[in-house]
Amino acid sequence: MTIQFQVFKRVLTEHPEKTLRFVLLDSKPVPAHFHITDVGSVFRHFIDCGGQVREESYVQIQLWLGADREHRLTAETASKILHQSQEVLTKLPHLAHSEVMIEYQTDLMALYSIDEVEVGEFEIVFSLAATQTQCLAALRHEQEKQLGQATACCAKSSCCG
Numbered sequence: 001m002t003i004q005f006q007v008f009k010r011v012l013t014e015h016p017e018k019t020l021r022f023v024l025l026d027s028k029p030v031p032a033h034f035h036i037t038d039v040g041s042v043f044r045h046f047i048d049c050g051g052q053v054r055e056e057s058y059v060q061i062q063l064w065l066g067a068d069r070e071h072r073l074t075a076e077t078a079s080k081i082l083h084q085s086q087e088v089l090t091k092l093p094h095l096a097h098s099e100v101m102i103e104y105q106t107d108l109m110a111l112y113s114i115d116e117v118e119v120g121e122f123e124i125v126f127s128l129a130a131t132q133t134q135c136l137a138a139l140r141h142e143q144e145k146q147l148g149q150a151t152a153c154c155a156k157s158s159c160c161g
Helices: 005-014 075-084 136-146
Strands: 019-023 034-047 053-065 099-105 109-119 123-130
Touching: 005 075, 005 099, 005 109, 019 075, 034 075, 099 123
Parallel strands: 019 123, 053 099
Antiparallel strands: 034 053, 099 109, 109 123
């Protein structure tokens, strides 16, 4: 499950006084003094190894740790940041239904989806899930096989070779 922008924004506006917390896969929280440093519209236009042209788009929010360890972000402040971002967010074709992806760096910079949202007494907790790579041509081939519409692509174990 991934959270759509309309759900993300609604949770923030319904609970403006609550602080935000993001939790990584291993249940390790992003330190509470994180900042939202940018919000963007991300578009990908690409071709998979089976030759199919694809597009995807999503809202990307970058979290960053500053030196100010007392910094805490409330839902109201995050909502204001999203409001300031409307100029770039409205470029997404289906903004309300776009996924929200979180960019955060531990040892490496990574992109996470929001797997779950839990509203507690004092905070909103966003549980993050790792994004995975996938051979889209092979996935499409498996779906076509199930429908009895398999194409010649991926008749081998890989489209790449």
